[in-house]
Amino acid sequence: KAGVTQTPRYLIKTRGQQVTxxxxxxxxxxxxxxxxxxxxxxxxxxxxxxxxxxxNKGNFPGRFSGRQFSNSRSEMNVSTLELGDSALYLCASSPxxxxxxxxxxxxxxxxx
Amino acid sequence: GIQVEQSPPDLILQEGANSTLRCNFSDSVNNLQWFHxxxxxxxxxxxxxxxxxxxxxxxxxxxxxxxxxxxxxxxxSQTTDxxxxxxxxxxxxxxxxxxxxxxxxxx
Numbered sequence: 001k002a003g004v005t006q007t008p009r010y011l012i013k014t015r016g017q018q019v020t021x022x023x024x025x026x027x028x029x030x031x032x033x034x035x036x037x038x039x040x041x042x043x044x045x046x047x048x049x050x051x052x053x054x055x056n057k058g059n060f061p062g063r064f065s066g067r068q069f070s071n072s073r074s075e076m077n078v079s080t081l082e083l084g085d086s087a088l089y090l091c092a093s094s095p096x097x098x099x100x101x102x103x104x105x106x107x108x109x110x111x112x
Numbered sequence: 113g114i115q116v117e118q119s120p121p122d123l124i125l126q127e128g129a130n131s132t133l134r135c136n137f138s139d140s141v142n143n144l145q146w147f148h149x150x151x152x153x154x155x156x157x158x159x160x161x162x163x164x165x166x167x168x169x170x171x172x173x174x175x176x177x178x179x180x181x182x183x184x185x186x187x188x189s190q191t192t193d194x195x196x197x198x199x200x201x202x203x204x205x206x207x208x209x210x211x212x213x214x215x216x217x218x219x
Binding site for chain 1: 140143147152153154155156157160198200204205206207208209211213
């Protein structure tokens with residue numbers, strides 16, 4: 001069974017731009033969560049989607065948004081990029097919310 | 113919100129040594145996982161262990177939910193065990209990670 005797939009693996013953007021990251025969960029998994037990892041803040045929860053609905057959201061500004069499609073694939077969008085948005089963005093999937101999460105390899109976003 | 117602490121923050125071992133990593137949490141949880149993040153940033157599931165004890169090869173984990181802690185044991189460590197070990201738990205609808213233990217295994 002294929003694992004969680006995140007694209008792209010690496011991305012370089014400049015301040016003020018916007019970016020869209022993609023996550024394809026493990027087949028049959030309906031819950032997709034997004035996390036931001038930075039050296040200073042560690043791993044922080046962004047939001048979780050389940051059956052195309054955002055089920056919960058972490059403490060991030062409205063510039064961070066996401067959506068989930070009917071095939072459970074999810075996208076995360078960050079608008080008006082700031083230098084502090086440079087991070088590793090990780091996506092995880094699970095069959096339901098309260099079950100083991102499986103992570104993708106992440107998208108490393110660099111803001112110049 | 114819930115507080116998650118991991119100890120020690122850093123650990124250096126010689127190959128072949130054993131170690132115990134600890135995760136303390138401040139409230140009741142119903143979902144706890146241990147992950148290993150390798151030097152390339154990949155997060156690898158080690159255990160899903162809301163309670164009890166599990167073993168997988170040289171690794172084992174124990175969670176005592178009533179006392180709000182979990183332990184990860186690594187025996188006969190290898191250089192490939194190097195990386196950061198995180199415990200993570202579901203608290204309400206959020207999934208909260210501890211700060212991690214950075215393990216370096218020297219040849």
